[in-house]
Amino acid sequence: MVRATYTPLLARLGTGGTIFLAVLIAAAIAVPILNQAVPVTSAFHVPTYLVSLFGKYLCFALLALSVDLIWGYCGILSLGHGAFFALGGYAMGMHLMREIGDRGVYGNPVLPDFMVFLDWAELPWYWYGFDNFAFAILMVALVPGTLAFVFGWLAFRSRVTGVYFSIMTQAMTFALLLAFFRNDMGFGGNNGLTDFKDVLGFDLQASGTRVGLYVASAIALGFGFLLSRYLVTSRLGRVLVAVRDAESRTRFLGYRVEYYKLFVFVLSAVLAGIAGALYVPQVGIINPGEFSPANSIEIVIWVAVGGRGTLYGAVLGAILVNYAKSYFTGALPDLWLFVLGGLFIFVTIFMPKGVVGAVTALKDKVKPVAPRPATQGASSG
Amino acid sequence: MKSIPRMVGGLGVAAGLLTAGWSVNGALADDQTIKIGVLHSLSGTMAISETTLKDTVLMMVDDLNANGGLLGKQVEAIVVDPASDWPLFAEKARELIEKEQVAAVFGCWTSVSRKSVLPVFEELNGLLFYPVQYEGEESSRNVFYTGAAPNQQAIPAVEYLMSEDGGAAERWVLLGTDYVYPRTTNKILRAFLNSKGVSDDDIMESYTPFGHSDWQTIVSDVKAFASEGKQTAVVSTINGDANVPFYKELGNQGISAEDIPVVAFSVGEEELSGLDTAPLVGHLAAWNYFMSVDTEENDAFIEAWQTYIGSEDRVVNDPMEAHFIGFQMWAQAVRQAGSTNVDAVRQAMYGQNVRSLSGYDVTMNTNHHLSKPVMIGEIQDDGQFDIVWQTDGVVVGDAWSDFIPESSKLTADWTFPWVCGNCEQPIFVSTN
């Protein structure tokens, strides 16, 4: 579509991007070593539960990245991105379910426990193939991608924009939430899929597997970041920003706006699906709660807290908010909602460009430099 | 670009501090206290039911400490908020066991939260006391189920409604929220009813989503189903919040308990406290405990609870009693074992005996379920239940229902020679 002019990788990353990648690589190497090689008694030992926790944060970070890609650069505010995340998670969960084999409670070699229990005679057709890992991985990308394609094709073609689009994505995830709650759907109803044993023959409860999943999440996040960064610095990326800032004008200039939007929306959905697939084996459960509209809103909030339109800001926001949640639900169980809610209000009013924006502004104040290229659009969505 | 290494260093230090913040807490474990975890949602949709259970545990901990604590140490409750978020339950469970090193955890309400933490407890060999009636079909080595299994609640209730005193019902409506507990309970009940000669034509099953608030259509359907000439009864496994609008609609559409009695398994004193119960008089609930039981122990507990919480209006319900039983048993088992070591305590739990608030001697069985009494109460206009039927003795909780073909052959027993939560044959394992 658009021929990218060659630019050195480091230049494309920018300062923030380089720092981010460096930290990510450091964390991906350091945490496994601190967990596996450092003795438990040492102060530097990272316990396995922290490895899993960090792995979970990285999955959320990738999810936030996928939202920032469409919201920050193309002005598409999706309040239903949790749906793609959950679908990717379910695809992985179905594979893990099949991996259990006859080690389930009722010892049925084909049917998962909840199906035995609800008198399903045979495996429904949409479960076929998930015993194969490669097929499951394909589905992790294909299912969210297809849904995004169909939804996006309908919406962008008829120019559903702004809040209308946002609320429709809410309707989509809400409808999926209700659908997956139904036990008749064959996805385990409210309990979802759980009680996983192993993945590719590795015991999910072993600390080695957990470290492996953590590293995989870090790699996925790194590649997701590089890909997104490449995209937004290419000419395609500039068209996306144009769509964000002045959609009609871009259209009048001859660009088929809906194709650009559709492309980036589908890509973002696939990234979200991959994040979901990595998330499930680490937390050990996937259930319809992931589809809840509130979850999807929270993702947008991570991005806003970190700083919209910077990619690494989204990652920072996801980790920050989730760390705060992990910490305060333990430290201040009765008050944490006040803290978290207050944080959101504070960030909105006093840091309109998120934490990254505030840091940049501080730096600019200390050492005035030329204004950065616009990362914040005035578009309403 | 010069500043990059410095910034990387700074971020690295920050990340290190972040990590240290987590682990240092754990390292500071105080040997002078015994820690227990309280894993109940204090926010989100389940806070409405679970917050009370957190307060119950805290009250009992206070009481235990006031009476000298345990093994000469004070007991400290670590409260966390899993926020009705199921994956967060697993994360918090891990935090409690691995970081806080708690001796036992009292927590969970919904089945999905229990399923979510189960692998964590089994991996780290923790101990969970689960206080809510549930669907059965589970017996983990690391969980003690102090709520009712289906045979301690659902089946006696249906038997009562089939009896002359209960109105001799012949036609059944099984209403439930669409999740695993109602599905399983209704599956068991259908098999049970079929075994009693009720044909499938006389059974209507209907499921609604969580928090369903518009019951007009379903109540009309029930009315229509009931007008086929046979005495009809409704068995409700509707979950928590959805009950209030359901009962309001029943009352307003003029369905009285004499016409179509509704027996509920998830409606207790707490659910009724948000409701004017005058139109509901006579509808039933089946539990192992009602606040209205007439015993000294119960009076004392109610008084202690209302003093602790500072309100005369607060009620006591069945899951609170289950926590009471669980907590007393755990304390006894720790004393007996002389240690909080999970394996030792688990061994000491078997056969542990506690006088329940309802005045029965309740025992922990080797399948990790209790032997408890079963009671059926009718709702009164003051929001309390009038007990109209109760078992003479206690009923042994059955982990694997005899009415589900796949599970009828399974047995749970964690003592030699079974040492298994779901086996068909005894397993001889010495390492357990």
Place this chain on the structure above:
Amino acid sequence: MHLFARVALVAVALWLATAANAEAIEDMVQALGAKESAEKIAAIDALASSGDERALGILQAMLDRRLFRVKADDRVVFADKSDGGYQLTDPLTGEALGEVGRRDVKKVSVNNKLRGKLRGTIGGMTLLSPEAEARAAAADAVFKTPNAAILPILDQAIEAETDASVRDRLERARAAVQIETSKESAVRQAAVETLAQFTDPDVRTLVASLLVASDDGFVEADDAVRAAATETLATIDAGIARWTLIGNLFQGLSLGSVLLLAAIGLAITFGVMGVINMAHGEMVMLGAYTTFVVQEIFRNHFPGGFDYSLAVAIPAAFVIVGAIGIAIERGIIRFLYGRPLETLLATWGLSLILQQAVRTIFGPTNREVGNPEWMTGAIELAGGVALTYNRIWIIVFALVVFAGLMILLARTPLGLQMRAVTQNRAMASAMGIRTGTIDALTFGLGCGIAGMAGVALSQIDNVGPNLGQGYIVDSFMVVVFGGVGNLWGTLLGATTLGVVNKFLEPYAGAVLGKILVLVAIILFIQKRPRGLFALKGRAVEN
């Protein structure tokens, strides 16, 4: 039992009552406290036919749960709650027996079966009551517990009855008694035919019960009666089907009115002002809690005026929640104009805080909000269709609120200024309108209306910290479906969604019905990307 026999029995009873039978009555009362319900039933029958004028009061007391057994000597007494325990009275002499502790007495338990028996028996004794309402209730009680002994009194009551609707009910009761107890086929057949004029489910149950197969043929052995029953059943079913349609429509409108109430405040804060107000649900919740507080005050200070509590709660909720709304606008929202998406973030944080604040102040459990007398019960239409009063009032209330809002916006200076500011802020400011004040007032208005919606919703839903969460997604859906910025769209959108949902529900079930509605909305928006009523002109682009 024949009339003669009954009269004779009463006479004998009266004669005996003079001396020796004082003891018998005492035994009967004592037997009411028996353990087995069969014994209690026998005692109720004995007491009813004793002819003693105190029997009615005693049975009524038993139904009202005032009958207790003293644990020490097993004596059956009346007991009324007092401060420390119970105040006892002798059921027969009315003599005060002093006060005892709470645990010294035990209530005589009355289960559903006994309650039905008691109602039927008391009904039989009050068929000739001077109150038409009591007679109607008595007739219904008799209908449910048919008893041959009552037939002569029923005949007498029908003879004397002047009120047509009560007479209908009495005849319905007589037919039921005849069907259940008469030995003559012709009488039963006639009774079944009489019932064809009633189309309520209770009658259907009775008639259908004749057609139930039993071990040896049918419950009703007589072919002629069964044939009549089949015919009657067909008539009843035809009637019920017609009424069900009306019932569905009512349920749809009722759901629509709830959606309208929930969404209408959002139609202002989101639709008119463009604030993505995620705390809207919490405004509704605060309105519901205001109702709770108002009712608590009434309960404690003016228990007699409880029925008027809602009349106080509605303006109170409007003012209180409106004031909170103004505070939110001044404190948070006004810094965010021109950044609508950021309002989403801030109001989301606010909603978390408000939920937790309510949980801290009022506790995590649901609070009891009572229905006033005029909102309980239902208009019973034929065919078992019940139009419940609370839902009727909510429909009326939703329409009144909507009309009031339209008038405010279209006909008052304030409304004019609000429209001016939202349409063209700069121009409005240039005309001398204080836009800041108007913004605050508009936001306050939207929140105040949400608060009033909370008062209405407290009548049909839980009053708990999660109340608002249940409505937020639906509210946004209604506003967007109707067309952002158009109040008529909100009205039409809410009604359409309500009715469609209710007509789908019987076929698809509650969950699938809702999913279908959501998918339909998504597809509809593809067709009309700006909702039912799209704003035209340049405003669209902003």
